Amino acid sequence: MAEASKSSRISSENGSTENQPALLLGRYYIDANAPIPQLDSPSARAFSVEDRRDIGRNLFALICTPELPPRLDVMDTLKGEHITGLLPLVEWGTVFWPPLGIKIMVVVYEYPMGGNVVDPDTEDTTRLAEYDIPRRIVEPLATAIAELSARGITHHSIRPDNVYFLDEECQKLVLGECVTGPPGFDQTALVEPMHRATSSPGGRGPGTTSDDLYALGVTIFIVVTGHSSLETHSDTDIIYQKFEQGSYASICGNMETHSSLTEVFRGLLCDDPDEQWDLEKLDIWINGRQQPPIKNISPHRAKEPFLFNGYEHTNPKALAYAFSRNVRDAIRSIKDDEFQRWLRHSVGETEMADAINNLLEVASYNKGTTQGRDDYLVFRTVLVLDSTGPLRFKDFSCYPNGFGTAIAVDLLRKGNAKAGIEVILLELFTYWIKAQPSARHISPELKIVFNQSRNFLKSKQLGYGIDRCLYKLNPGLPCQSSLISSECVISIEDLLPALDNVSANIDSKLIPIDRHIAAFIATRFDEDIQPHLRALASTKQQTSIVGMMSLLAFMQYKLHPEPLLGLAGWVGGLLGPVIDSYYSVTTRRKLERDIPKLVRKGSLPDLFEFVDDADLRRQDWDDYNEAKERYAEAHSEAVKIEDRLKEQLAEAETAGERVTAIISVLGTMVIVTMIFIGHYL
Amino acid sequence: MSETDPIQQQKITTYIWYAVILVCLTIVAFPTIMLVCVGMVPTAIATFIDRTEDKYSVYCIAGGNFCGVFVYLLELWGSHNNISAANTIFSEIFPLLIMYASAGFGLIIFMVLPPIISSVLQAIAQRRLNLLRVVQTKLVEEWGETLIPADPSTEKLAVDTKPE
Known part of the structure; x- marks a missing residue:
């Protein structure tokens, strides 16, 4: 909603009113009146830039979306670096952006003079011949991935519309930006490995170099063939197809390519992490040497489909994805005996069925507690069906190292992150970590981060809570x-x-x-x-x-x-x-x-x-206490006087008479003495 | 009855002693006793009329009355100091007027002075009370109402000393 309103503000103000150029670091003029739509990123709009110190330099700026955490650490690493196959990041910083009237994050890149490798308007990919593919396309992009990997970074934004020719002659191919949003946020299900695709965009995390190589495989395929058989499908359909048929079969389909290209596509799009090509194998292929052929292993399919939400599932992982998207219907299916029968007899996963049966028994014994909750049961069932998938609870899904960005996206776009908070408070991440295959390395730091987040969430004090988690887990936010x-x-x-x-x-x-x-x-x-x-x-x-x-x-x-x-x-x-x-x-x-x-x-x-001032406070306190004592003394004396006055009012006459009598006696003595003295003198 | 007997007896003894002394004085100084008895009649009347325990009015009337009688006692003692001299004093109206008027003056003092003295005493106490209240008000103005103890007995005082 917020994004939509901001986007509309940007579009409505474009061209209709003249905005002053924004000045970044006193050097780069960013012209808000000169958008470059062809260089737009899904989460950042492109605008023309003029370098005051080098007028002839061709640059453009990407204006980040305010409610998305950018990859600041990656920006810092890539700034000023000239990496082969990567669009040079010139500068970044915050700048007052006139169309929105606020300061905003801006990233300045060199302008790719050759444009996008797949022109969205003309779909012109004829500039590349098949024999050019290894050297002109794969090599520079693989080099970029290798260089990033050497710096401990993944690109996680490799897709056909984010690959450009840096030069006008269309000789230098480069990967576009990868810093304006959370890693993988703008990726479609087509270019994501099937497991990462099932995560929410904000929770995919930085991923691995293998994920970049997978995206590279899809990108090359589309660049070479001009399209994929899945391009027009929805993300959900793409994910189901990948689970049912495998990535290679679903993406490449029956499209014919050169045999050497088939080899690289099979290698990069292999769903088995042990079999998927790494950078070394890709390098061997680029250099023209033969690789051992990849076995075309189709995903394990059930003998009979399981009908859920109108879709016939033949793969437990696909069903896990479907369950996670619809908890209410999923719980009915999970509690249905037919589901366990399907797992045992059609899929042949007896252990899986036993585990789910055990979960159901535990839930029935613990009604009214967390373990008896439907959403908790669905979470555990999904984890049993697909342990390598993301952590999925209610409408929240992420990989643990994408938890921070997932929380940020939910909080800043939906306005709350209740499901994400529950993931931490209920310690669901520990189940996810335990469920991972032993070969999958889970960083001990990750566990520390989750425990720390849990402590933050437990405290309602200012400076803690979900806000603290938000900034702790998103250093660039x-x-x-x-x-x-x-x-x-x-x-x-x-x-x-x-x-x-x-x-x-x-x-x-x-x-x-x-x-x-x-x-x-x-x-x-x-x-x-x-x-x-x-x-x-x-x-x-x-x-x-x-x-x-x-x-x-x-x-x-x-x-x-x-x-x-x-x-x-x-x-x-x-x-x-x-x-x-x-x-x-x-x-x-x-x-x-x-x-x-x-x-x-x-x-x-x-x-x-x-x-x-401590001295002033002490003095004030001492004086106050002294005044209190003085007040009490005055009060005590006043009470005594008041009591005496009351008594005097009651005995006024008697008191006056007594005094008068005394005065009379004394007066008599004086007068008598005076008369006596007067008489004899 | 048996408890009051010794008191009554003590009073009777006292009166007997008074009578003995009076008889002795009458024998020794009859003119003086005669002058005092006649001159101090207002005091005797006051003693009978004042039924209060303390008999403060008697002190005042007696004081004034004795001043008047004392002048003529001196005159008696300065002359022959005999019955004839005492009769001479009684035979004139002026000495009697002086003696009785002085008793009246004592009565006037007794009637006028007590209310005045009472008012003065109250005024002194009120002045001290006002001074204390001013001190309290100033303290409250400087240090706030938290100085006032939360004691119901001081509620009235707290209202009185509350700064505007």
Whole structure:
């Protein structure tokens, strides 16, 4: 939905209004009014670029989709590198993009002057003859895959519309971009190995070099033949066909190719990982030497089909895929005796049937618990039917190393990642890892990441939860806080300047640190900020604001010595509860009077030190206690006087008479003495 | 009855002693006793009229009355100090007027002074109370209402000292 709206914004603003060119790193002018549709990637639109230092240089820029995590690590590795068979990545960075009015990730590439190897308009592939294939097509692309592999990278975006001629003479073939979205996100089921194709696009993970070689095989086939028999099919049909017939048979079908090409297609599109050609075998083929022929092994098929959702399945893996797509119907089929009978007698998988029977028994004993849930039972059944497939739970599916991007895509596009969160909380990944064949290496780091994510999810505190997982598992994902979503903040160093930039146009009553920003800082700020997060999460408003301020001040101290006037003003306006936490009105007034002076300095550490001065707080507390004692003393005395006054009111007359009597007696004595003295003197 | 007997006996003993002293004084200084008895009649009347336990009015009237009588006691003692001299004093209206008027003056003091003294005492206490309240108000203004203890007995005071 968000993507659609953004896309429509882009398209509606194209051509209709003149936009200022965007300037990347003070060097590359990206012209928002000059789109290059033929170089568009499914997740990134292409625009013309002018290099200010080299006007004659032919470049183009890909504008990334804001809600997709780009492959920053790959960008860093490929920037400035000249790898044979790979479109040179010149520069990348964030830039203010006028059509959207926000900062956005941009990747600048060299312009492929020869255009796409398969022109989508004319389907002109006649520029390549079959004898050119090994040297002109396969060799450069295989070299690129090998070079990337040597750097620990997979391309995972190899498809016919992403292969270009770099030169006008159409001699240099290169693979296009592979960084604007999650790995494999834009791949169709046609170019993905059957297992990866069953994963959600966001959860395919970086994959392996074998996956790149598979995609290369499909790409070469389409480049050579102009099309595939599956090209017009839906992704679901393609996946079913691959499971039923095998990749080679379903993609190449009955199309005739040169025998040497048949050999490479069989090798690259082999579904058996042990038999599939690797780079070494491909190199041998390029050099014209013979390879041992690949046995044409058809996928194991059941004697009788199993009807599910109107489709006759003859392969348990295809059925697993179908089950995972429809949990409600799947649970009925799983609980049906016919299903186990089919597995035992038609497929011949007795162990599989026993395992599923066991799962059903466990579920019936544990009704009302997780193990008795339908979606859990479907998850376990799917894993039994196809252990090498992705982890599939409800509508969520991914390979474990694509879990982060899958969560990001779900969260940013659907608005929630409930199924992904459940995968972690229910520890479903441990079942997936246990189910893998022993030959399949599972990185111990992966288990650590999952356990760490589980700990994050268990905590509801600010800086934890799904947001923390999101940034931990997606190092290239910009901060998704609504406060700074327009600033495309990827690096922690850019966070405070971004908050400073938006401070002028934001509701100043909002707290500058929300859940996303807290999680972003906790993930990318390489300092211990636990005390700040604990204070920030406090239910007491003043403690929370002190926590927020101390964290921002600490970050400015560590990262940005320069003044942040806007942010200081924003934070200064939120200090009311902190000032009110002082008991003395005089101190409060002094703070209120002096805060604007510090705000004008733009120094958060100074502001924090001033507002939360330990000595001042201690003095305030001591004086407060002293005042409390004085009040109590005054109160006690006042009560006594009041009581006495009440008594006096009741005995006023008597008291007056008593005093009068005393005065009279004394007066008499004085007068008598005076008379006596007066009489005798 | 048996408990009150010793008290009654003690009172009777006291009265007997008073009578003995009076008889002795009458024998020794009859003119003086005569002048005092006649001059102090208002005091005797006041003693009978004032039924209070403390008899504060008697102190006032007696004080004034004695001042008036004392002037003529001195005159008596300064003359022949005999019955004739005492009769001379009684035979004139002015000495009697002085003696009885001074008793009246004592009565006036007793009637006027007590309310005044009572008011003064209350005013002093009220002034101290006001001062304490001002101190409390200033403390609350500076340090806030949290100074006020959460004691129901202080509720009224808290309202009184609440800053505007």
